[in-house]
Amino acid sequence: MHFSKRVEFIRRLVQAGAKQKLVHALEKLGTLQSARILRQLRAYDQKLFLEVLLAHPLLDQILLDLSYEALPEVLAHLSNEQLITILSRMPSDWDWSFLEQLPQEKQQSLLEQLPTTQREKIAKISQYPKESCGEIMHPEAMSVKASALVEEAIQTIRQADPQLKVFYLYVVDEEGHLLGTVPLRSLIRENPETLVSQVMLGNPIAVRALDARTKAAQMVAQNKLLAVPVVDEAHHLLGVITVDDVIDIVEEQATEEMYHMAGLSKDDRIFAPWWRTARKRLVWMSLNLVTAFLAASVVGLFQQSISKVVALAIFMPVVAGMGGNGGTQSLTVMTRALALGEIGGREVWRVLTKEVLVGLTVGAITGLATGLIAWHWQGNFYLGFVLWLAMMTNMMIAGFAGSMIPMTLRTLKLDPALGSGVLVTTFTDVFGFLTFLGLATLFLKYLV
Template identity: 40%
Template sequence: MADPQVTTRVLRRLLASGLLTRAERLLARSRPADLAPILGDLQPDEVRTVVDVLYRQHRAAPTLAELPPELLPQIFDALGDQRLSQILARLEIDDMLEMVERLPEERRAPVIAGLPDEKAGELRKAELYPADSAGRAMTTRFVALEQTTTAQQAIDRIRAAGDDTDAILYLYVVDEKGGLSGVVPIRRLVSAPPDRMLGDLMIREPVSIRADADQEEAAQAVTRYNLLAIPVVDDESRMLGVITVDDVIEVINEEATEDIYYMAGLHEEDRVFSPALQSVRRRLPWMLLNLCALFVAAWVIGRFEQTLEQLVALAFFMPVVAGMGGNSGIQSLTVITRGIALGEIEFSSGLRLVAKELAVALAIGTVAGAAAAGLATLWQGSALLGGVLFVAMLVTVAVAGMLGAAVPLMLKALRQDPALGSGVIVTTLTDVVGLVTFLGIGTLLIDRLS
């Protein structure tokens, strides 16, 4: 793959010199995924020229589909409504819907009006489905035939469809009402005798997903059953569309990014190309919430001011207790959140998982606490101080592991995103428990520790 910076520099030089033929050859050698970030580095007039070239090469639509969402506004600003309509008309319905939703409100109506009637109708239907649903992620370009169709007739139908369908991975078999009856893998189809009927070749009772189901459920089903595509049906099992594996990869990336961002207190739309002011607005509320959580911990420490004045050595080990507890909580939180995201966990197994994480945390807390107690004893020359540190670390790490498992499961039971706010909740409670345990035991034994 060519270096994007080199390609951008060369491309801008060719455009400035009016050498459009050479620019076209350069663009023709680049893949859409490699061209997408280059568009973000161009000026509006350069974007218009490049998009015109790509449109003539029938590559403008796939290139825009590869663009990071935060770069789309500046590309939209450089293109007129008519050109945008022409490009959107060449996109799959799921990509088209995503593009339209990112258009400024005042431009949506004229751009949609410029679409062919058939495309505009598909778009209106897709908009009826809930956000992040399978109906919005599916493509409506697929091949569906009846059971009495022969293998040769099916192959002829696929050949006749040409580019009007996505990459064909399965042939779908439907009844006279359009209800999904089965699927035929393409390998099975092409290796079958020409006169063999699809009803004899199909896999019955195929895995499918409702159009109103969350797109994450579709991704989980594709992963669990090792599918290359999954059919989308309505409440009467009528075939509506297909979600292919490339769309599933996008869904997995989106959901993984969302979970990671939520755990770090970030907005899911905050990306590397986002404007600085926009990033500040999105990050500041979470940072202020985290600041409040830290002040809770500071308030707890303040309640033990006299103890710390009498034995300053306790202050040396507060970061150790809080840090180990925080790490334990985040480890459990990450494992459980991943399990929920991949559909590996049901709420009915929640108590068993919490117990397992508690047992793991107790084991880790015992070993780490013993090591910390030994080091504290050698450093401060007080076995009793080491014992206090051991008990505090054991309790803190155990409670953190339990909370790291319990909090996301509770959020899931409340129908909230398990990653949303879990990190802040777990670390705050862990810090409070750890500091109260450590300083509380220290206060009770202050006379013997001094």
């Protein structure tokens, strides 16, 4: 069924108040598709949608799958009492994700109406910095004392909240310090009368609450974990970050880096208001305009050469375009490597040398092909020779710029992807025009 037809089908079920049919249809579609449909409904139908499903836990998952820019708009249809109904069903880390999207005064009003234990859990999560491990952790980590028996540990898991995701059992001492972990499979195999401390894996991999959340993603990926515990400075167990949280982190990080490379804000999404998108893009586009005039000024230095050999204007975009593409390739590889922590201090110059050599090789081959085409087309060997030299030089510069710019930004404690695409393109345009037109001017008497 076409997406627009699905939206219309759901709208009719909502208006008819057919709760059972609506739930059945949405379960078949899945929560992600259901969230997309909710976003497409008109305001009145969105309100009906929320009212019909208010008492059903499926609504919680649909709301969680809404994009951050759409969530405040949808939540605005709910009264405080209705929001409390939804929040009371959710884990505290999800509660905070919701509350963050609401105005400050409404946040405070809702917090006052929540049960004391839930309010305290939310308060703990909200105290951590943005994009830290503490902000995204689940505070309900499954743990037992080191003195517990395997049988007692299994009973603890059985009695836990069904919504709690359990991948590992964490072992703590009497003061709550993290001592080790026990995979569930190992727990089931052991003798029930064995002490948990005898079967645990010591020296557990953990992240601190104030660490950047990307560190948790790296830990999970590098060590093939399903979850990683979160501890404080004294190594007390505070919570856990699970593999599905890591998937969200990786997705957001990939989106953010892709956006930054293009000079976009991470909040620039498809359904964001046009005026907000225009305002955010204008900053980088203004910088791009400045760099475009910089490239244009380089071309202006060689007006006389271009006027004498008009064919130069034909091949200028080829030199700049190939350099831009080569620089973007180096930039993409380098940004990914920096994000995954694959490059240390010793590898920097080796990687830089490799990218320059790749640029030299690719430039020599593609430049030779371009030079032969120019020679055949324009009937001038020296034009082809100048093109070959210019493309080879510019591709070397592209490899250098694509590698050096993100490393320099990281050294300055900035996001390596931050506007790198704009900067690399500037380098390849300016030096591409400079080398091509500069060499053409040197060989001008052979080109005329």
